Each structure stands twice: as C-alpha cells, then as structure tokens.
Amino acid sequence: MLKKRQQKFKEEAVKNVKGEMTYDEYIDSLSERYDDVLHKIDVLYDLWVKICKVYHQMNEERKSLKVTIEKIEAELRTINEKVSNRHPLQQKFPIMPNNPKGLITYLLADISSYWTKRICHSKHIKKLILIIFLTLSLF
Structure with a gap:
C-alpha cells in the first residue's frame, strides 16, 4: 500500500513537470529552488536587520540633535533678552506747552x-x- 502511494506520487510529480524528468531529478530541482529561496530570504533578513540598525541610529541621533537644538535655542533666547534690554527706550519728542x-x-x-x-x-x-x-x- 505504501509502495503504491509512493509510485502514484512519483507519477504525479513527473506529470506536473514539463518534459520528461525522473523523480530524483525533480526532487533535486525542487531542493535547488528551495535553497535559492532560502538564500534570498537570508539576504532580505540581513538587509532588514541593517535597516533597523540604521533606523535606531538615526533615531538616537535625532534625539541628541533635539537636545542640542533646545540648548542653542535657550542660549539664543537669553542673548536676545540681554540685547533687547540693553537698548534704551526711544526718546519722545517733548510736548509743546499751552501757555507762553x-x-x-x-x-x-x-x-x-x-x-x-x-x-x-x-x-x-x-x-x-x-x-x-x-x-x-x-x-
């Protein structure tokens, strides 16, 4: 019974492949394609890991730049306050009196x-x- 099922599977596999190919050749080509797909998946996974690392590095750099920008803005605010306080108010022209x-x-x-x-x-x-x-x- 097991032999019959294996034989039936071999016949169906041969029918599915174009041209005449033995069962062993079919299994070899199938394993080669499977290995090729596994290799491509490994390459994609490596690229994904690299992209994730770059994303995390950029996120950390953005956070450090944000802190630096906030420090610079605080310094500029204090400088602006000091400069704006340094200038005296503009003098108003005196009002002409009503009496002689x-x-x-x-x-x-x-x-x-x-x-x-x-x-x-x-x-x-x-x-x-x-x-x-x-x-x-x-x-």
Missing part, C-alpha cells in the same frame, strides 16, 4: 535736551567717539 510762560523753557531746555539725548544714544555717534578716542590714544 513755558515756551522759553520748551525751546531752550526741553528741545535741546531731547536732541542731546538722541545724539548721545545714536550708534553712529558712539562709533565716532570710539574712533576719536582710539586715534587720540595712538598719539
């Missing part, structure tokens, strides 16, 4: 003090004064 008594002090004191403060806080005048002091220190 305050007109003289307005013309002689208020307007002149306004322009003096504005000129002293000008960055161009500060640079000019620095250049003058540097040239005087060379002589």
Whole structure:
C-alpha cells in the first residue's frame, strides 16, 4: 500500500513537470529552488536587520540633535533678552506747552535736551567717539 502511494506520487510529480524528468531529478530541482529561496530570504533578513540598525541610529541621533537644538535655542533666547534690554527706550519728542510762560523753557531746555539725548544714544555717534578716542590714544 505504501509502495503504491509512493509510485502514484512519483507519477504525479513527473506529470506536473514539463518534459520528461525522473523523480530524483525533480526532487533535486525542487531542493535547488528551495535553497535559492532560502538564500534570498537570508539576504532580505540581513538587509532588514541593517535597516533597523540604521533606523535606531538615526533615531538616537535625532534625539541628541533635539537636545542640542533646545540648548542653542535657550542660549539664543537669553542673548536676545540681554540685547533687547540693553537698548534704551526711544526718546519722545517733548510736548509743546499751552501757555507762553513755558515756551522759553520748551525751546531752550526741553528741545535741546531731547536732541542731546538722541545724539548721545545714536550708534553712529558712539562709533565716532570710539574712533576719536582710539586715534587720540595712538598719539
């Protein structure tokens, strides 16, 4: 009974293969194809492992870069706060008085003090004064 089943299996295997091939040749070609598929699966698995490693490395690098970027942003915020606090508020032009008594002090004191403060806080005048002091220190 077992021999009959094996014989029937051999006959069906031979019928399925195009051309005339013996049972042993069919099993050999089948095992070769199986080995080829196993080799391709191993190659795909190795590639998948490499991709996973690269993904994890990139994820770790992203985390470290995120921490670095947050540190730099904090430093830039503090620098921006210091720079913005350093600049004095812009001087407002004095308001003209309604009565004639305050007109003289307005013309002689208020307007002149306004322009003096504005000129002293000008960055161009500060640079000019620095250049003058540097040239005087060379002589």
